[in-house]
Amino acid sequence: MADKTGTPNKLTEPGLWVERIGGRALPPHLPALFLDRDGTINVDTDYPSDPAEIVLRPQMLPAIAAANRAGIPVVVVTNQSGIARGYFDWSAFAAVNGRVLELLADQGVFVDMVLACAYHEAGVGPLAISDHPMRKPNPGMLAEAGNRLALDLQRSLIVGDKLADMQAGKRAGLAQGWLVDGEAAVQPGFAxxxxxxxxxLGDLIAAIEALGRANRS
Structure with missing residues (x-):
């Protein structure tokens, strides 16, 4: 849905999209499974802007399903510099994002919130901001979701395909993250x-299931 100017009404500011999906009631102080989108949930087609080209990466489906079963909120946090660069607009993002959610639903899994940051130093106008606090590797999107959903960030997990995802997790106070096709590394306070x-993948699912058991104890 859009306002009278055609701008999607999920925008909380010019470069930040926040969308609550489904609206299921969540008790406070739950950990979350944070997921990057392009290259993690779906195949990265280099600035995805066409819903018809979206293909899920099947590797993430069991992890999302495990979080759904465990009652762990699933939150997508995605940088979208293609908007700042003028490659596509928020309406195109909304169409692609809707297709991702549709494909996930077809597989019987769901996410609870989507946040997207379009700020980038190569942008124009109000989106031309370097090192914006919402853009990964900064933790702003994770913190925003944490505030809106009353999450326990310290127990939360993040999965992404770039070191920026891991850095955002560390800066947000998470203890660990999973790097798609990456290497293991231990940093102070973050693995x-x-x-x-x-x-x-089995290790990730086990970690998600452990969080679910801790919530029930």
Missing amino acids: IRPLRDSGD
Whole structure:
């Protein structure tokens, strides 16, 4: 849905999209599963702007399903510099994002919130901001979701395909993240775990299930 100017009404400011999906009631102080979108949930087609080209990465479906079963909120946090660069607009983003959500629903899984940041130093007008606090590797989108959903960020997990995703998780106070096709690394207060094969995926699912058990205890 859009306002009278045609701008999607999920925008809380010119470069920040916040969309609550489904509206299921969530108790406070839950951990979340934070997910990057392009290259993590769906195949990255280099600034995706055509809903018809969206293809899910099947590796993430079991992890999202595990979070859904465990009652763990799933939050998408995605940089979208293509908007700042003028490659497409927020309406195109909305169409692509809607297709991602539709494909996930077809697989029986869902997310609870989507946040997208379009600020970038190469942008124009109000989007031309370097190192904006909402843009990963900065933690702004995670903190925003944490405030809106009353999340326990310290127990939350993040999965992404870039080091910027891991850096955003660390800066937001998370303890660990899974890097798609990456290497393991231990930093002060934060562990990067690889997500390359079924064994790595099993470790991620086990971590999600452990969070679910802790919430029920």
